Amino acid sequence: MGFLDIRNVTKSYGAVEVLHRVDIAVEEGEFLVLVGPSGCGKSTLLNMIAGLENISGGEIAIKGRVINGVHPSKRNIAMVFQSYALYPNMTVGQNMTFGLEMHGVPKPERDKALAEVSKLLQIDHLLDRKPGQLSGGQRQRVAMGRALVRDPDVFLFDEPLSNLDAKLRVDMRTEIKKLHQKLRTTIVYVTHDQIEAMTLSTRIAVMNKGYVQQLGTPKEIYDTPANVFVATFMGSPAMNIVPATVRLREGVPHAELTDSEGQTRHLRFSQPGLAAWDGRDILLGIRPEAITDPEGADRKSGNIQALPNRVGVTEPAGSDTFVTMSLSGRDIISRMRADVNVQPGQMFDFAVNMEKAVAFDPKTEERIAP
Amino acid sequence: MTAPATADFRTRLQDWLPKMVLAPSFAVTLLFVYGFIAFTVLLSFTGSKMLPKYDFVGLDNYRRLFALEHWHIAIGNIAVFASLYIVICSAIGLMLAIFLDQKIRGEGFLRPIFLYPMALSFIVTGTAWKWFLDPGIGLEKVMRLWGWESFTFTWIKDNDLAIYCIVIAAVWQTSGFVMAMFLAGLRGIDNEILKAAQIDGASNWQLYRRIVIPMLRPAFLSAFVILSHLAIKSYDLVVALTGGGPGRSTEMPATFMYSYTFTRNQMGIGASSAVIMLMTIAAIMVPYLYAELKEKK
Amino acid sequence: MSAQSQDTAVSTGRITRALIYLVLLLFTLFYLLPLYVMGVNSLKPLAEITGGNMMALPQIWTFDAWRSAWSTAQIGIEPTGLKPYFLNSILMVVPAVTISTIVGALNGYVLTKWRFRGDTWVFGLMLFSCFIPFQIVLIPMAMVLGKLGLAGSVPGLILVHVVYGIGFTTLYFRNYYAAFPTELVRAAQIDGAGFFRIFWRILLPVSGPIAVVSVIWQFTNIWNDFLFGASFGGTSQPMTVALNNLVQSSTGVKEYNVHFAGAILAALPTLLVYIVAGRYFVRGLMAGSVKG
Incomplete structure (x- = not known):
C-alpha cells in the first residue's frame, strides 16, 4: 500500500465515462506528475484527490484512510491553483493563514508557521501587501506558501506555472524542484508541459483520453515509451515515427526503409527479439538526438548505422542544428551539433544510433521492442 | 483499516446547503409567479365576476373579450403606441448616441441630462406632461402669450390624438436610456475597423449606414425587447397622463385589465385580458432569454 | 504613448459639427423642459399659473405650494398632505430593498459557484418573472394577501416587492459572480471554509459595486411603482399613488403649483440617488437589458 492510493478510480458524467479505471500508488516523498493534452482527465483526477469532484x-486513500466523500478541508491536502486563487481582499499574510484560521489553529502558532514559510520562500517582506500589488512570480510564491503553511500530507499542483512568462517559468520550476528536495513532501502535479514533467518528477503518469497510457520514471517514459502516443507526446522535437518492414539478414533483424532517392536501406536492430517479426510491418521510432552527423554520434553506443540521404532543411537553433530528411515518405528530424557543416540538398551520411530505436506494432501502436 | 467510503455529515450538509439557500426563492417564484399565472389562466376560463368562482365556461371570456369594442380600442391603442414608441425611441436614441460619440465637448454633462427621466416615476412624468400639454395652462397658452395667436395644441383633449401625447411622454422618459444602450454599443466597436473603412474611402454617412449600424444589431435587439416589454406593461403613464381618456380613447390593455377586474367586477374577462398580455410578452421575451442563457453556457 | 481612446475615429466637418451641437442642445432643452416647468411653477402662487405664462419665472417666489403639498393638501378625503405617504414609501422601500438584495446575492452565489444540474433552468424561470406583465398576478396576489392578513398594509407591499424583485437582484449578482474566479472558492474549500464562510469572507468583501447597483435599481423601481401600490396599498398607500390621487382629484380648484411641488417631492429621492450615484444607476439599467 502506498502513501496516496488511487485504486480503480473512474469518473463519469451521466453515461459518459471520462476517466477509466486509474490505478496509481504514490509513495511518501514522491513527486508524481500527471501529464497529457487538454481534456485527457488529468485535472479531473487531481480535483478528485482534492475532493472538489x-x-x-x-x-x-491517503495514509490508508479512504477519503471518498470526505470534505476537501478534512483530507489534509493543500492545493496550488493555476490562477493562484489568492483572495483579493486579504493581505498576503491573511491569505496564507486563512486555512489555519479555518482549522482553528491559535494565532501564535499561525504566526509562527507564517514566519517560517514566508522566510523559506523569501516573501517575508510582502506579508502586508494585497495580491493585486504583487508580480506574477510573487503571487506564485504566495500560492505555494499558502499550501506549505498547512503542512499537509499531500500537495496538489494544478498547472501552477502556466500563467508565468517563459523565463520566470524556468526559474520557478527550479525553485519547486529545490523545495521538494529540501522538504521531501509528497506531491501530485498536473501539467500539459512535458518538459516540466520530465524535469520535476520522480514518476510520470502520461494520460490521454481518460486512460493512463504509461506510468514510470522520466527515463522509462522517455527511453521506452509504452506506445506511439507517449513516444510522440514526450520529447521536443517529437520522436520520429517511420513505417518500416523487419527483414532478417544473416539471422539479424533489420529495419527496411526507403530513402529520399527511392533506394532501399537497411538499419540493423539491437533487439534480437524482433526476429519474430520477420517480414512484417512495424513503426520505427527514433528520437531526433539519435540521428546525428558521424562525428557527433554517441561513442558509447555499440550500434551506429550509417544512412546516406539527401538533406531537406537545416534549422540552426543555437545550441543544436536540426536537419530534416525524408524516409519512407515521412519527414524525419535529426539533431546535430551547432557547428555541423550541412547544406540543404546535399547528400549526407546520417548516423543512426539504433540502440535507442523503438519498435511499435502498427495496428495497436503498442511498443514491441525493446 | 480502511474507513467506510461514505461522506461525513459536514460534507453532506455542505452539498445540500446551496440548494437549501436557493430553494425558498425558487419556491416563491414557482408559487407567486407560475402558480399565480396558472391561477389567472384558470380564472379566465370561469365566469368569475366580483369574486373568483369556479364554474367553467370554456372560452366564453375570450369570445366576449374580443367582441368588446372597449378591448378593440385598447388593442388598437397599444399597437399604435408600441410601434411609435419603439421606433421613435430607437431613432432618437441612435441619433443622440452617434452624435454624442463625435468627441463632443461636455458629453459628461449632457449624458446625465438625457438619462435622468429614467429615474423618475411614470406618475411624475405623467403629471408634468399632463399640465404642460394642457391647452388651458400649458404649451398652447404659452405660445399664444408669446405672440403666436393662432397656435393650437389640443391633442390631449382630442379623442384621436391623445394617444400621441402618451407617446411623447413615454419617449421623453425612455429615449435617453436607449441612447445609453447604443452609446455602449458604439464604444464597443473597434476603432481600427472605422479607420480601415475610412481608408477604403467610405464617407461618414456610408460608414455609419454600412458598417457601424449593422454592427449595433445586438443593441437594437436589446432595445426592441426592453421597449416592447415596457410598452405592454405601461399602466402608470396612461393613468397619470390621461386616465384612459378622453372617453376611452387612450385605453390600453393594462388599464382595461385593471378596470374590468377591480371596478367593473368582470374578473373572468379581466383575467383573460391579462393572459393575452402575458402571451404577447412571452412571445418576445422567451426566445430572447432562451438565446441569452444558452449562449452563456 | 497615450492610452487607446474610446472616442470614435470618425472625423466630422465644421458644419456637421455645428449641426450636431444644435441638435444636442435642442434635445437638452427637451429633456430639461418638464423639470423646469415643475420647478418654476411649484414656486409660484396659483394665480400666476392660471393667469400667466407657464414658462416665465415666478414674480412672487413662494414655498406655499411645497408646504401645502407636504402637509395640508387634500389626498383622497383627508387633508394630510403627502407626508404620511412619503413615510409609507420609506417604510416599504427600505426593508424590501434590503431583503431582495441579500436574497439576490445568495442566489447569485449559489447559481455561479455551486452549480448543479438544471441550474440554468432555475435561473431562467426566475429571470422570466422580471418580465411578466404584473396584471397576470394581480388577482391571486390580492387573494393571498387577504388570506395572510397583509392586504392594504406596508408588510404586504414589502412582500410583493421582494417576491417580484429577486429575479432582478439574482440576475445582477449572478452575472457579477460569474466573472469571479471559481478557483478562489475551491481554494477556500480546501482551506476549510464552509458555504456561508466563503460567501462572507471571500465574495462579500468584493461585492460592493454590484450591491450598489442592486440597491439603486431596487430602490428606484420600488419607489416608483404604482400598480402594486394602487392595487394592494389600501390604507398604506405609497407616494406615487398619493400623488396621483392629488393630481386627479376632481373636487375644488386645480392647484397646479401644489401638483408640481408634489411631483417633485415624489421624484426627489430617486432623483437624488441618480445625481449621487448615476454611474451605478446606468450600470443597473444596462445589466437589466443587455444581459451580457
Whole structure:
C-alpha cells in the first residue's frame, strides 16, 4: 500500500465515462506528475484527490484512510491553483493563514508557521501587501506558501506555472524542484508541459483520453515509451515515427526503409527479439538526438548505422542544428551539433544510433521492442 | 483499516446547503409567479365576476373579450403606441448616441441630462406632461402669450390624438436610456475597423449606414425587447397622463385589465385580458432569454 | 504613448459639427423642459399659473405650494398632505430593498459557484418573472394577501416587492459572480471554509459595486411603482399613488403649483440617488437589458 492510493478510480458524467479505471500508488516523498493534452482527465483526477469532484467509482486513500466523500478541508491536502486563487481582499499574510484560521489553529502558532514559510520562500517582506500589488512570480510564491503553511500530507499542483512568462517559468520550476528536495513532501502535479514533467518528477503518469497510457520514471517514459502516443507526446522535437518492414539478414533483424532517392536501406536492430517479426510491418521510432552527423554520434553506443540521404532543411537553433530528411515518405528530424557543416540538398551520411530505436506494432501502436 | 467510503455529515450538509439557500426563492417564484399565472389562466376560463368562482365556461371570456369594442380600442391603442414608441425611441436614441460619440465637448454633462427621466416615476412624468400639454395652462397658452395667436395644441383633449401625447411622454422618459444602450454599443466597436473603412474611402454617412449600424444589431435587439416589454406593461403613464381618456380613447390593455377586474367586477374577462398580455410578452421575451442563457453556457 | 481612446475615429466637418451641437442642445432643452416647468411653477402662487405664462419665472417666489403639498393638501378625503405617504414609501422601500438584495446575492452565489444540474433552468424561470406583465398576478396576489392578513398594509407591499424583485437582484449578482474566479472558492474549500464562510469572507468583501447597483435599481423601481401600490396599498398607500390621487382629484380648484411641488417631492429621492450615484444607476439599467 502506498502513501496516496488511487485504486480503480473512474469518473463519469451521466453515461459518459471520462476517466477509466486509474490505478496509481504514490509513495511518501514522491513527486508524481500527471501529464497529457487538454481534456485527457488529468485535472479531473487531481480535483478528485482534492475532493472538489465526486469519485464515480473506485477509491482514493491517503495514509490508508479512504477519503471518498470526505470534505476537501478534512483530507489534509493543500492545493496550488493555476490562477493562484489568492483572495483579493486579504493581505498576503491573511491569505496564507486563512486555512489555519479555518482549522482553528491559535494565532501564535499561525504566526509562527507564517514566519517560517514566508522566510523559506523569501516573501517575508510582502506579508502586508494585497495580491493585486504583487508580480506574477510573487503571487506564485504566495500560492505555494499558502499550501506549505498547512503542512499537509499531500500537495496538489494544478498547472501552477502556466500563467508565468517563459523565463520566470524556468526559474520557478527550479525553485519547486529545490523545495521538494529540501522538504521531501509528497506531491501530485498536473501539467500539459512535458518538459516540466520530465524535469520535476520522480514518476510520470502520461494520460490521454481518460486512460493512463504509461506510468514510470522520466527515463522509462522517455527511453521506452509504452506506445506511439507517449513516444510522440514526450520529447521536443517529437520522436520520429517511420513505417518500416523487419527483414532478417544473416539471422539479424533489420529495419527496411526507403530513402529520399527511392533506394532501399537497411538499419540493423539491437533487439534480437524482433526476429519474430520477420517480414512484417512495424513503426520505427527514433528520437531526433539519435540521428546525428558521424562525428557527433554517441561513442558509447555499440550500434551506429550509417544512412546516406539527401538533406531537406537545416534549422540552426543555437545550441543544436536540426536537419530534416525524408524516409519512407515521412519527414524525419535529426539533431546535430551547432557547428555541423550541412547544406540543404546535399547528400549526407546520417548516423543512426539504433540502440535507442523503438519498435511499435502498427495496428495497436503498442511498443514491441525493446 | 480502511474507513467506510461514505461522506461525513459536514460534507453532506455542505452539498445540500446551496440548494437549501436557493430553494425558498425558487419556491416563491414557482408559487407567486407560475402558480399565480396558472391561477389567472384558470380564472379566465370561469365566469368569475366580483369574486373568483369556479364554474367553467370554456372560452366564453375570450369570445366576449374580443367582441368588446372597449378591448378593440385598447388593442388598437397599444399597437399604435408600441410601434411609435419603439421606433421613435430607437431613432432618437441612435441619433443622440452617434452624435454624442463625435468627441463632443461636455458629453459628461449632457449624458446625465438625457438619462435622468429614467429615474423618475411614470406618475411624475405623467403629471408634468399632463399640465404642460394642457391647452388651458400649458404649451398652447404659452405660445399664444408669446405672440403666436393662432397656435393650437389640443391633442390631449382630442379623442384621436391623445394617444400621441402618451407617446411623447413615454419617449421623453425612455429615449435617453436607449441612447445609453447604443452609446455602449458604439464604444464597443473597434476603432481600427472605422479607420480601415475610412481608408477604403467610405464617407461618414456610408460608414455609419454600412458598417457601424449593422454592427449595433445586438443593441437594437436589446432595445426592441426592453421597449416592447415596457410598452405592454405601461399602466402608470396612461393613468397619470390621461386616465384612459378622453372617453376611452387612450385605453390600453393594462388599464382595461385593471378596470374590468377591480371596478367593473368582470374578473373572468379581466383575467383573460391579462393572459393575452402575458402571451404577447412571452412571445418576445422567451426566445430572447432562451438565446441569452444558452449562449452563456 | 497615450492610452487607446474610446472616442470614435470618425472625423466630422465644421458644419456637421455645428449641426450636431444644435441638435444636442435642442434635445437638452427637451429633456430639461418638464423639470423646469415643475420647478418654476411649484414656486409660484396659483394665480400666476392660471393667469400667466407657464414658462416665465415666478414674480412672487413662494414655498406655499411645497408646504401645502407636504402637509395640508387634500389626498383622497383627508387633508394630510403627502407626508404620511412619503413615510409609507420609506417604510416599504427600505426593508424590501434590503431583503431582495441579500436574497439576490445568495442566489447569485449559489447559481455561479455551486452549480448543479438544471441550474440554468432555475435561473431562467426566475429571470422570466422580471418580465411578466404584473396584471397576470394581480388577482391571486390580492387573494393571498387577504388570506395572510397583509392586504392594504406596508408588510404586504414589502412582500410583493421582494417576491417580484429577486429575479432582478439574482440576475445582477449572478452575472457579477460569474466573472469571479471559481478557483478562489475551491481554494477556500480546501482551506476549510464552509458555504456561508466563503460567501462572507471571500465574495462579500468584493461585492460592493454590484450591491450598489442592486440597491439603486431596487430602490428606484420600488419607489416608483404604482400598480402594486394602487392595487394592494389600501390604507398604506405609497407616494406615487398619493400623488396621483392629488393630481386627479376632481373636487375644488386645480392647484397646479401644489401638483408640481408634489411631483417633485415624489421624484426627489430617486432623483437624488441618480445625481449621487448615476454611474451605478446606468450600470443597473444596462445589466437589466443587455444581459451580457
